[in-house]
Amino acid sequence: MVQKSDKIWFDGKLVPWGEANVHVLTHTLHYGVGVFEGIRAYKCTDGRSAVFRLKEHVDRLFDSAKILHITIPYTREAIIKAIVETLQANRMAEGYIRPIVFIGDGMMGVHPGDNPIRVAIATWPWGAYLGAEALEKGIRVATSSYIRHHVNIMMTKAKASGNYLNSVLAKMEAKANGYDEAVLLDPDGYVAEGSGENIFLVRSGYLKTPPLTSILEGITRNSVMTLAADLGYKVVEERFTRDYLYVADEAFFTGTAAEITPIREVDRRVIGEGKAGPVGKKLQTEYFKVVKGENKKYDSWLHYYSL
Ligand code: PPE
Numbered sequence: 001m002v003q004k005s006d007k008i009w010f011d012g013k014l015v016p017w018g019e020a021n022v023h024v025l026t027h028t029l030h031y032g033v034g035v036f037e038g039i040r041a042y043k044c045t046d047g048r049s050a051v052f053r054l055k056e057h058v059d060r061l062f063d064s065a066k067i068l069h070i071t072i073p074y075t076r077e078a079i080i081k082a083i084v085e086t087l088q089a090n091r092m093a094e095g096y097i098r099p100i101v102f103i104g105d106g107m108m109g110v111h112p113g114d115n116p117i118r119v120a121i122a123t124w125p126w127g128a129y130l131g132a133e134a135l136e137k138g139i140r141v142a143t144s145s146y147i148r149h150h151v152n153i154m155m156t157k158a159k160a161s162g163n164y165l166n167s168v169l170a171k172m173e174a175k176a177n178g179y180d181e182a183v184l185l186d187p188d189g190y191v192a193e194g195s196g197e198n199i200f201l202v203r204s205g206y207l208k209t210p211p212l213t214s215i216l217e218g219i220t221r222n223s224v225m226t227l228a229a230d231l232g233y234k235v236v237e238e239r240f241t242r243d244y245l246y247v248a249d250e251a252f253f254t255g256t257a258a259e260i261t262p263i264r265e266v267d268r269r270v271i272g273e274g275k276a277g278p279v280g281k282k283l284q285t286e287y288f289k290v291v292k293g294e295n296k297k298y299d300s301w302l303h304y305y306s307l
Pocket of ligand 1: 038193194195198217219220221254256257
């Protein structure tokens with residue numbers, strides 16, 4: 001169960017959590033044409049709070065909407081302000097932020113007509129996405145029987161609600177088979193991403209991650225690539241096969257929710273030593289320093305707010 005907060009920002013105003021409801025003929029509920037974001041705020045080491053890469057997340061929300069022909073009836077600045085206001089209204093020093101833009105009720109049928117575009121922003125506390133031990137010990141992953149989107153079937157650069165049908169199926173399958181998470185292959189058979197994470201492998205000291213075809217352009221992916229380059233690691237964006245993953249020295253998932261989660265097993269093959277590897281661990285440590293404001297070099301990635 002999501003831990004309730006007091007308020008949700010809904011179409012321009014803060015309303016009580018229990019009143020942020022929609023009609024059953026909400027267009028997006030039927031056809032999936034909506035866009036959303038997943039953002040985290042962290043309590044910094046100096047006692048302040050900051051939203052991590054807020055601008056980039058809001059930019060991606062607007063890009064996702066553009067791809068789906070949705071015009072968000074607010075400016076980027078207004079959405080940024082609303083996100084901060086929601087955190088403040090809920091007295092959230094840290095937590096997860098979920099803005100969603102969706103098509104409301106009015107017309108039914110595939111074409112959304114001029115149904116209203118509605119915007120909501122919810123916040124709630126969210127700990128380690130894949131379980132408390134996952135960040136430390138790593139997780140067990142299975143290749144999914146579901147294939148990630150073809151670039152002309154779904155718009156893979158949009159963080160669109162409908163795209164997640166594929167993720168939900170993959171995640172349910174992985175869990176039902178006793179794994180923690182799924183890794184999905186792209187339509188050509190190469191490794192793409194997790195149900196809600198990007199993927200990296202480490203081999204002979206360098207990092208590899210799939211290029212931006214079938215996958216979401218992850219903001220954590222970008223942060224990790226930047227941090228890795230800074231730490232002197234070579235990072236290549238290149239397709240790789242599932243068996244290349246089996247023989248990697250290390251592998252890990254990245255995502256706002258998942259942060260940097262080591263992968264210790266794929267399809268019953270132990271990865272490396274079957275625990276968090278040194279490169280992934282180093283990047284995870286650096287990432288947590290950055291989000292908590294301990295690395296001043298990346299201060300521009302933090303949007304500080306007061307409570
Ligand atoms: N791929 C997918 C499919 C994905 O959903 C996410 C984020 C990523 C990659 C990583 O993107 P980024 O967060 O910008 O680094 N998934 C979000 C939703 C998870 C959920 O269960 O809901 C998230 O991490 O917030």
